[in-house]
Amino acid sequence: MLTVKNEPKKGMMENVMEQFNKAANHIELHPNIRKILSITNNEIVVNFPVKMDDGSVEVFRGYRVQHNNALGPYKGGLRYHPTVDIDAARALAMWMTWKTSLAGLPYGGGKGGIQIDPKKYSTSELERITRRFTYALADNIGPEHDIPAPDVNTNSQTMAWIADTYMSTCPPAERSANQHVVTGKPTESGGLEGRDRATGFGVYLTIKFWANKNNIDLKGKKYIVQGFGNVGYWVSYFLEKEGAILVAVQDAFSSIENQEGINVDSLFKHIQQTGSVSQFENTIEIEKDNFFKTECDICIPAALGNQITEENAGDIKAKLIAEGANGPTTTEAEKILLENNVTIIPDILCNSGGVIGSYFEWLQNRNGELWQLDEVMLKLEKKIKESFEKVYDYSKKENIDFRTAAYCIAIKRIEKAYIQRGIFP
CATH class of the missing domain: 3.40.50.10860 (Leucine Dehydrogenase, chain A, domain 1)
Structure with a gap:
């Protein structure tokens, strides 16, 4: 009789190293630079x-x-x-x-x-x-x-x-002169207009760009969100304006569902008043472990890492996962999802709106400027679209998944910097 050995679960560092090595192998990264990175x-x-x-x-x-x-x-x-x-x-x-x-x-x-x-x-x-x-x-x-x-x-x-x-x-x-030691400050203290929504806006944009590439209309598409903090709220805010329907939300305390739709702003106000999605009107409470089984078209993990695992990946009904959180999908789960023809927009692309917004704030402080909200949003969209197009085109050209494509592009840029500069001394 075959005995199945239960392997210990991988930590986040093991996941990121497996992702890194997969891309490094694909681009035949120089072994010296691989050691450094x-x-x-x-x-x-x-x-x-x-x-x-x-x-x-x-x-x-x-x-x-x-x-x-x-x-x-x-x-x-x-x-x-x-x-x-x-x-x-x-x-x-x-x-x-x-x-x-x-x-x-x-x-x-x-x-x-x-x-x-x-x-x-x-x-x-x-x-x-x-x-x-x-x-x-x-x-x-x-x-x-x-x-x-x-x-x-x-x-x-x-x-x-x-x-x-x-x-x-x-x-x-x-x-x-040192105000830009941090970004994400209040606007009155040198912060950037729109920094609060930058990450969620970026997640929404990558979903929209993916939908456009596949001739998919987001109107009427159902989506679920894990985590309804800053990222979860803003991506839902922009998706709702596209006509997409929020059908389930999970936070640290509860999981709720309504296949007819959950109003984004009403839920946000409820959370501000109560501290949780629990007992929101016209929704049913569902088991925590059943959240990713919810019928939907798009799944947005926007909470913590290692949430989509080999135990629940096969239950996901969505055909698109947009990673609003950092590292929400384990490497074992990703293999299952890709086999099931689920597209994953990887975290380093999907939620990059936050760090791009931070860069804008850093520049604003450094140069003594004040940028208007509409200017910020246009710059964000332009930058994220450039990144999305690069990843999309590279994945098609190399016949690889989005995450590996994104890693290859990112690592190649750093490799080039090391080759040009050399290693001291």
Whole structure:
């Protein structure tokens, strides 16, 4: 009798390395450059004490991983979540390197955060935690060195605290010149008009471009969204305007469905009032494990990594998966999906609107300019369309899936930079 050995589940770093090696093999990446790109440049781990509202002291652990800066300063978000660890930070930093390269930006990749559940802390405690984390990172971040941005459970307020703390450590004459140490700030503090919707808008655009290539009308098409935060809301907002129908949503607390359609703005207001999609009007609660079984045309994972696995990939009814989150699909799941003729718009293309918007904000601050919303949205659409066309054409030419095509394009650009510059000394 055959005994099936249960292999341990792969972590995010194992997934990203498998994706990297697949593309590196396809383009016959130079072995020396493969060695360089397979490891991170720097890994910063900081433990720092913070006084709580009740006078007690807690010690927190924070991370910042800088993967590669061959194309420019490290760029990537900071997340506050219990799952943050060095392995996750490494994988996310590597994904940022590919993402910024694919988008044609003058950036490398970095990522980090704090291992924390922010819901357990008051606003004043979160401010002190953020400021102390910024101080602990010290010279490891900077507007021309490493530029953080919002990610899971962080927002424009978090970035404002980081910017203020960082600028406070600079000589007075240099403070205003360092405003672009972070992106994703409030508009009143140097933020970009439209940065809040940039990631979701980009996800929507890649879906629209894919539909146009396949002569598909989005009107009447049903879609499901995992995670209804900033990304999930905005992609749903723009898809609804196209006539697409939101039929199911899942958050950390609940999964809801209505095949007749869920109103996006009404659901958003409900979440603002209650903190969850749970008990939203005219919807039924469905089992968490049944979410990806929902009848739909488009599936948008916009929460955390490793959500679509080999256990649930075969249940997905959608013919298109648009990765609003970073690393939501495991490599084993992807093999199943591709065999089932499901198209996947990979994260490094699909959700690149956020980092492109961050680049625009960085430029705005650097040059002392103010960009209008309509100007930002046009620039975003132009940049994302360029990336989509490159990936689409390369995948057709090489007869490979979108993810491998995106990786090949991104890695080739970095390889070229190393060949041109050489290795010091």
